[in-house]
Amino acid sequence: MVWSLYLLALAALLVTAPPTIWEPGTREFLIIIGLIGLWRYSWWGVHLVRAQLYRKRLFPRWRRKAGLLWRYRTAGSEGDEELRARARPRVFVVVTSYRIPSDTTLACYRSVFQEAERYGGEVVVVASLVESADERFVKTLFRRLELPQRVRLVLLRLSGRGKRRALASALRAVVRHRPKPTDAVVVMDGDALFAPGTLERCLPFFDLFPELGGLTTDEEVVVRRGSLFEIWQRLRFAQRHLTMCSLALSRRLLTMTGRMSIFRASIATDPDFIRIIEQDRLEHWRLGRVPLLTGEDKSTWFWLLERGFAMLYVPDVRVWTLEDPPARSFLRSSTQLMLRWFGNMLRGGRKALALGPRRVGTFVWWTLVDQRVAMWTPLIGPTAALLLGLAVSPVYLHVYAIWVLITRLLLSLGLYGIRRRIHGLFPLLLYYNQVYGSFLKTYVLFRLDRQRWTRQNIALAPAERWLRWSSAVAHALALAALVVMVGFLTELLLLPPLWSVAP
Numbered sequence: 001m002v003w004s005l006y007l008l009a010l011a012a013l014l015v016t017a018p019p020t021i022w023e024p025g026t027r028e029f030l031i032i033i034g035l036i037g038l039w040r041y042s043w044w045g046v047h048l049v050r051a052q053l054y055r056k057r058l059f060p061r062w063r064r065k066a067g068l069l070w071r072y073r074t075a076g077s078e079g080d081e082e083l084r085a086r087a088r089p090r091v092f093v094v095v096t097s098y099r100i101p102s103d104t105t106l107a108c109y110r111s112v113f114q115e116a117e118r119y120g121g122e123v124v125v126v127a128s129l130v131e132s133a134d135e136r137f138v139k140t141l142f143r144r145l146e147l148p149q150r151v152r153l154v155l156l157r158l159s160g161r162g163k164r165r166a167l168a169s170a171l172r173a174v175v176r177h178r179p180k181p182t183d184a185v186v187v188m189d190g191d192a193l194f195a196p197g198t199l200e201r202c203l204p205f206f207d208l209f210p211e212l213g214g215l216t217t218d219e220e221v222v223v224r225r226g227s228l229f230e231i232w233q234r235l236r237f238a239q240r241h242l243t244m245c246s247l248a249l250s251r252r253l254l255t256m257t258g259r260m261s262i263f264r265a266s267i268a269t270d271p272d273f274i275r276i277i278e279q280d281r282l283e284h285w286r287l288g289r290v291p292l293l294t295g296e297d298k299s300t301w302f303w304l305l306e307r308g309f310a311m312l313y314v315p316d317v318r319v320w321t322l323e324d325p326p327a328r329s330f331l332r333s334s335t336q337l338m339l340r341w342f343g344n345m346l347r348g349g350r351k352a353l354a355l356g357p358r359r360v361g362t363f364v365w366w367t368l369v370d371q372r373v374a375m376w377t378p379l380i381g382p383t384a385a386l387l388l389g390l391a392v393s394p395v396y397l398h399v400y401a402i403w404v405l406i407t408r409l410l411l412s413l414g415l416y417g418i419r420r421r422i423h424g425l426f427p428l429l430l431y432y433n434q435v436y437g438s439f440l441k442t443y444v445l446f447r448l449d450r451q452r453w454t455r456q457n458i459a460l461a462p463a464e465r466w467l468r469w470s471s472a473v474a475h476a477l478a479l480a481a482l483v484v485m486v487g488f489l490t491e492l493l494l495l496p497p498l499w500s501v502a503p
Contacts, residue, residue, distance in 0.1 A: 002424025010405045017402065018395055026399050029388065029490075033381050033400070037407060040377060043370060048414055051245035055315050058249065063316070066204035073207065088121030089206075090183040091199060092265065094170040096128045096163055097190025102137065104191050104322045109138050115194040116151045124177060126154045128170040163258075164296050168278035175269045182206075185268035187300075188260040193320040201317050202262055213309025214256050214263040214300070216244075217317040229325045229333055231423045235430065238419040241315065245418075248313035252364040255348070256304065256311065258297035260319040267309070276303050282347050284448060287467060290347075293451040294340055298348030305352055305360060338437055342444045343451060345371065350448075375441035376482065378434040383486045404431055446475040 020026065074087045093112055097105060109127070116123035125142075129135050135155055142153045154173055158166050167187065174185060184203055198217070206212055219237050223230035247253050256263075267273055280292040280299040292299065304311060325333035349368045357365035385400035408427035416422055444450070449467070 004424075006405070006409070006424050006427065010402070010409070013398065013402050013405065017398060020393070020395050021399055026395055029384070029396055030399060030403065032490075033384065033403060036377060036380060037403075040374070041407070041411070044411065044414075047242055047246040048417070050249050051242045052417060054245045054249045054313075059315060062205070062208065066208045069207045070200070070204035088119070089203060090122040090124070090179060090265075091116075091119065091186060091203070092124045092126060092174045092177070092179060092183065092268075093186040093188065094126045094128065094167065094174065095188055095190055096166045096170065097134060098130050098163070098166070100134075100190045101324070105134060105137060106141065107193055107322060108190050109141055110145075111194040112188075113142060113145050113147055113151065115196070115198055117145075117147050118196060119199045122150045122152075124152050124154060124174075126156065126170045126173050128156045128158060128166040130158060130166075132157070162293060164278050164280075164293070164299075167296055168274050171268055171274050171277070174265070175274075179265035179269060181264065181266035183265035185263050185265050186260065187258070187263065187268070188319075189258060189321075191322045192259045193322065194260075195318050195320065198260075198317055198319070202314055205312055205314070206264060209310055209312065211308075211310045212264070212312055213267050213304040213307075214261055215312035215314055216253065216255075216257045216261040217314045217319050218244075219257065219259055219319050219321060221321045221323050223323055223325070228330045228425070231425050232330070232334060232429050232432075233323065234419075234421075234423065235415075235426050235433070238415045238422070242415065242418045244313040245315055247364055247367065248311075248315075250361050250363045251310040251312070252305070252361045253301065253311040253313060254364070254367065255297050255344075256301040259321055261297070261300070263300070267304070273300070273303055276300070282350065282448065286470065287449045290449045292347060295344030295348055298344050302348060302351055306355060308359065334432075335440065338440050339444060339450075340452070342437070342441045343448065346441070346444055347448055375438050375445065378438040379442075379482060380486055382435055383483055384490050387483075387487050388490055442478060443475060446471045446478070 093116065095108065095112060097108075100108075109125075112125055116125060127135075127138050129138065135157060139153070139155065156166075156170055156173055158169055171185070179185070184206065186199075202215060202217065205215060218241055221230065221233040221237060223233060244253060276299045277296050280296075282290040282292060284290055301311070326336050327333045349371055352360055353365070353368050353372075360368070381400065381403075385396050388396035389400075405427065408430045411430055412422055412426040415426065
């Protein structure tokens with residue numbers, strides 16, 4: 001029904017288009033925004049082609065080779081649980097939780113314990129908790145499941161001072177168990193769920209690629225309230241899946257996702273690795289030294305990137321996330337989350353860009369450059385349409401509306417090759433992400449020191465007054481410069497010169 005309404009709206013705009021829509025001014029306007037769109041959408045098309053090559057051609061070969069290595073490693077252990085446990089690497093599963101609903105905590109730890117039992121090797125679950133009630137809850141669940149002795153539980157009680165400190169403390173607990181370099185450390189959030197067979201399908205890649213430092217998997221979200229928020233999250237994860245598959249073709253990623261990532265134990269227990277999680281900093285010419293509160297997944301990613309480790313995306317393994325909107329309204333919920341995501345992206349990308357294309361990889365480095373450019377280009381179209389619609393004729397707004405509905409429809413249909421289930425609201429939400437999301441990116445770009453955890457309500461101390469003032473002024477000047485530039489170019493390219501107009 002939503003798709004039908006969308007197509008009817010597009011048809012109505014086409015049918016009611018005024019005859020002046022094909023006059024020279026509007027025709028040139030379409031050509032200009034079409035050229036900008038061609039540049040942006042061709043880059044998106046490159047990602048789509050690379051993602052399909054990775055999913056359909058390259059990764060299936062890796063999957064077969066990894067399966068053969070795993071079967072060779074565990075040969076002769078069938079039917080003998082002790083031999084099977086010795087043949088497989090020990091796994092440490094680090095779960096960080098903070099005031100998560102009890103039913104979500106139950107689902108998360110049940111999936112962890114069941115996956116540990118299913119794995120067949122030795123598994124140590126390190127639960128980093130804040131509330132005493134959660135500690136009792138997890139301990140009771142562990143006892144009731146009556147797991148084999150090769151599955152152990154380590155409980156850590158910490159003060160609620162942020163995920164970075166909780167994760168660093170949990171990794172130090174892993175160090176005390178003296179893992180072997182060939183062991184693996186899983187880092188996951190307390191609202192994520194293992195799919196059956198996750199460990200057995202992911203760990204063989206560490207045998208296949210000796211240079212592999214860490215890997216992450218596909219994600220999907222389950223939202224218990226807020227249907228529009230769930231559709232928006234599904235769109236976000238579809239876009240994430242496309243981008244991650246494309247980048248994995250270069251053996252690099254843009255983040256080691258905090259929902260669930262797996263690292264070699266020799267990396268996860270490295271003192272420098274733990275230090276960067278707990279005490280990562282950003283050096284900024286105007287803001288000075290900014291301690292990073294959020295974005296620990298960007299810190300671990302940068303550590304691997306800086307040292308030249310390969311990264312892998314496993315597209316045929318999915319982790320499920322149980323999520324509630326952080327606010328009642330969709331606008332407020334999406335704004336809070338995008339401010340945190342974009343802040344992490346810009347702070348982490350700034351450090352990675354400084355490494356240069358040789359160390360980061362040419363394609364991944366250009367993707368980071370594109371992130372900087374893409375925060376401004378989606379604002380050009382609506383700005384030009386508003387200026388021309390107000391100053392010249394409303395027909396420009398009509399033309400732009402048709403352009404938006406057609407192009408976002410095509411982009412959404414392109415996601416069908418990535419996700420077999422796309423919603424009729426995807427085109428409108430895609431435009432919302434591009435335009436409103438671009439504005440939020442520009443907002444964060446000048447306020448890299450503003451950070452807040454959505455659930456924990458932890459924030460950095462307010463910056464000095466002159467820093468807040470300078471951030472607001474710089475942002476306003478940047479937006480004003482964009483409007484002036486777009487206005488000048490539209491007048492130069494679309495409107496007749498003043499001397500050609502009869503008095």
